[in-house]
Structure formats: C-alpha cells, structure tokens
Amino acid sequence: MTDAEAHAQHAGVAHQFEDLEQQQEADFLGIWVFLVTEIMFFGGLFASYAIYRWLYFAAFQGGSHILDIRLGAANTIVLLGSSLTMALSVRSAQTGNRRALVLFLVSTMILGGIFLGVKAYEYNQKFVEHVVPGLDWAPEGETLARLAPGGLNHAEMYFIFYFAMTGLHAVHMIIGMGLLLWLVLRARKDSFTTSYFAPVEVVGLYWHFVDIVWIFLFPLLYLIGGRY
Amino acid sequence: MSHPIVPQKTYVLIFVCLIGLTILTTGVAFIDLGPFNTVAALAIAFSKMLLVVLFFMGVRHSSGMVKIVLVAGFFWLALLIAFTMGDYHTRSWTPAPDSWSNTAPPTHP
Numbered sequence: 001m002t003d004a005e006a007h008a009q010h011a012g013v014a015h016q017f018e019d020l021e022q023q024q025e026a027d028f029l030g031i032w033v034f035l036v037t038e039i040m041f042f043g044g045l046f047a048s049y050a051i052y053r054w055l056y057f058a059a060f061q062g063g064s065h066i067l068d069i070r071l072g073a074a075n076t077i078v079l080l081g082s083s084l085t086m087a088l089s090v091r092s093a094q095t096g097n098r099r100a101l102v103l104f105l106v107s108t109m110i111l112g113g114i115f116l117g118v119k120a121y122e123y124n125q126k127f128v129e130h131v132v133p134g135l136d137w138a139p140e141g142e143t144l145a146r147l148a149p150g151g152l153n154h155a156e157m158y159f160i161f162y163f164a165m166t167g168l169h170a171v172h173m174i175i176g177m178g179l180l181l182w183l184v185l186r187a188r189k190d191s192f193t194t195s196y197f198a199p200v201e202v203v204g205l206y207w208h209f210v211d212i213v214w215i216f217l218f219p220l221l222y223l224i225g226g227r228y
Numbered sequence: 229m230s231h232p233i234v235p236q237k238t239y240v241l242i243f244v245c246l247i248g249l250t251i252l253t254t255g256v257a258f259i260d261l262g263p264f265n266t267v268a269a270l271a272i273a274f275s276k277m278l279l280v281v282l283f284f285m286g287v288r289h290s291s292g293m294v295k296i297v298l299v300a301g302f303f304w305l306a307l308l309i310a311f312t313m314g315d316y317h318t319r320s321w322t323p324a325p326d327s328w329s330n331t332a333p334p335t336h337p
Contacts, residue, residue, distance in 0.1 A: 025291065025293075028290070028291070028294055029293060029294065029297065032294050032297045032298060033297055035298075035301070036297055036298070036300070036301030036304075039301045039302070039304075039305055040301070040304065040305065040308070043304075043305045043308050043309070044308070046305075046309065047308050047309045047312045047313075050309055050312070050313055051312060051313065051316050054313070054316065054317075055316075069254065069257070073250060073251075073254045076250050077247055077250055080243060080246045080247065080250065081243070083243075083246075083280060083284050084239055084240070084242075084243040084284075086284070087239045087283075087284045088236065088239060091233065091234065091236065091239070094231070094233050095233060204284075204285075205285055208280050208281075208284050208285045209285075211280060211284075212276075212277050212280055212281070215273050215276045215277055215280070216270075216273050216277070218250075218253075218273075219253055219257075219269035219270065219272070219273050220269075222257075223253065223254065223256075223257035223265075223269050224257075224265075224266065224269075225257070226260075226265075227257055227258050228258055228259055228260040
C-alpha cells in the first residue's frame with residue numbers, strides 16, 4: 001500500500017497525526033487557546049472601559065442614552081439566532097446531512113449580514129448626530145443637552161469606546177463571514193464526512209465567541225443610559 | 229473527540245432562553261435599581277454566556293484540558309480587571325508627598 005493510498009483511507013488526517021481522534025483533540029485545544037488570547041485581546045478594552053465608566057460615570061450615562069436601544073436589542077437577537085443556526089450547522093455535519101449543513105451555514109451568514117447592516121446604519125446615525133470622535137464631533141440640540149452634564153470631552157471618550165469595541169467586534173464578524181463562506185464552498189464539494197468535520201466545529205466555536213463578546217457589549221454600551 | 233449528537237430541541241430551547249434573558253436585561257434597564265442596574269446587567273450577560281459556552285459551544289462534553297484552558301483564560305481576565313480597578317480605586321487613599329506636587333523644578337546650587 002502506498003502512502004497516498006494509506007492517506008486516502010483516513011480522509012482528512014494530516015500526516016503528523018496518528019489518527020482522526022488525536023487530530024481533533026489538537027484542533028480543539030488549538031482553537032480554545034486562540035479564543036483565550038482573544039479573551040485577553042478584548043479584555044484590554046473591557047478593562048479600560050471599566051476604568052473610564054467609573055471615572056466618567058455621568059458622561060457614559062449620557063452617551064449611552066444617545067444609542068437606539070431597540071436596534072441594539074434587535075441586533076442581539078439576530079446574533080443569538082446566528083449562533084443557533086451555527087450550532088445546528090455543526091449538528092448537521094455530525095449527522096452527515098449536507099443539504100442542511102449548507103442551508104444552516106448560509107442562514108448564519110445571512111443573519112451575520114443583517115447584524116452588520118444594522119451596525120452600519122447605526123454608525124451612519126452617529127455621523128448624522130455628529131457624535132463621531134475625531135471625525136465629526138459637534139453634538140447639537142437634544143444630543144448636546146444629553147451629553148453636556150457629563151462634560152463633552154468625557155462623552156467623547158464614551159464614543160471612542162463605542163466605536164473601538166463595536167468596530168473590533170465587527171471586524172471579527174467580517175472575518176467570521178469569510179470563514180463561513182469557505183465552509184459553504186467546502187461543504188458543497190462534499191469534503192466533510194460524519195467523522196471529519198472539525199473545520200465546521202472550529203469556525204463554530206469562533207462564531208459563538210464573537211456572539212459572547214456582543215452579549216457583554218450590548219448591556220455595557222446600550223443599557224447604561226439611566227432610562228428610567 | 230466525538231461529541232454526542234444533541235437533539236435539535238435542546239438548541240432551540242437554549243435559544244429561547246437567550247431571547248428571554250435579552251428581553252429581561254433590556255426591561256431591567258428601564259427600572260431604577262441604583263447601582264444594581266449594572267450588577268443585574270452583568271449577571272444576566274454572564275448567564276447568557278454560560279448558556280452559549282456550555283450548550284452551543286458544547287463545553288459540557290469537552291475534555292478536561294479544554295475546560296482548564298477556558299477557566300485559566302477567565303481567571304487571567306479577572307486578574308487584569310481586578311488589579312487595574314484596584315489600582316485606580318486606591319490611588320487617592322494615601323496622598324502624595326507635598327514635594328511631589330511642586331510645580332517649580334528643583335533648584336540645584
């Protein structure tokens with residue numbers, strides 16, 4: 001039996017691994033270590049957010065009140081829905097249902113696209129209200145009245161965090177959409193089997209991680225406006 | 229590592245719980261609980277994260293190695309936030325010596 005034949009027997013096993021199970025363990029450990037580095041990456045932003053929220057409490061409350069809570073909540077539900085379809089994608093790969101796999105992966109992409117679309121609309125609103133730090137910072141009228149009590153410079157800091165945190169999150173979403181497209185193409189070529197579908201699971205873990213970041217961003221950015 | 233196949237119903241149920249918690253946290257933002265608004269928001273976010281991690285990400289079926297890596301990651305994040313906030317909160321406890329706040333540069337004969 002030639003090497004090539006031996007390899008064909010274990011479709012999807014890279015040659016440095018003994019068997020599929022060992023390879024999968026390495027895959028999972030790898031993605032989890034990567035996700036922990038991502039926790040620390042976003043963690044730096046969350047820690048600095050905590051400091052400034054504490055120092056500039058009133059300004060952060062005013063800034064948060066400017067955001068549209070309905071869009072934030074709707075986007076949260078859209079993203080949670082995409083996590084559901086992602087989990088169902090992995091399940092379809094497990095059961096070897098290729099049609100369902102492609103369908104759920106595409107649904108995940110569509111929901112991700114809706115999320116980014118709403119986000120783009122919200123970013124545009126910030127330009128309309130002139131609350132973009134550095135580029136277009138000239139709040140007026142009702143917006144100014146909301147932001148003034150906490151100090152305009154401090155409110156600008158809130159929006160720096162808003163753009164930095166949601167922006168970094170959106171970049172992760174865009175990368176995730178690219179990975180999903182790659183999975184769809186591979187699934188259509190039938191390169192996954194009921195025993196080899198680690199790429200679907202690994203991308204799934206990444207997607208759920210990005211969802212979790214948003215689970216924390218939503219209350220920290222949208223819900224601290226003191227809307228009672 | 230082959231995870232058992234989880235019934236579709238379980239995923240949908242978790243999703244419904246996540247939606248419920250999202251509505252709850254949004255509703256709580258409109259009620260004045262004083263400092264407990266933040267506590268409630270973070271507690272709900274944490275519960276949502278646990279649901280996603282344990283069920284959607286399947287950590288309840290993961291190997292001990294993966295669980296250790298995950299817990300270590302959160303532990304380090306907790307250290308980062310706790311020590312940073314600890315520093316900022318306690319800076320004003322001991323006043324700086326007067327000599328530090330001199331605006332004029334020290335004169336050397």
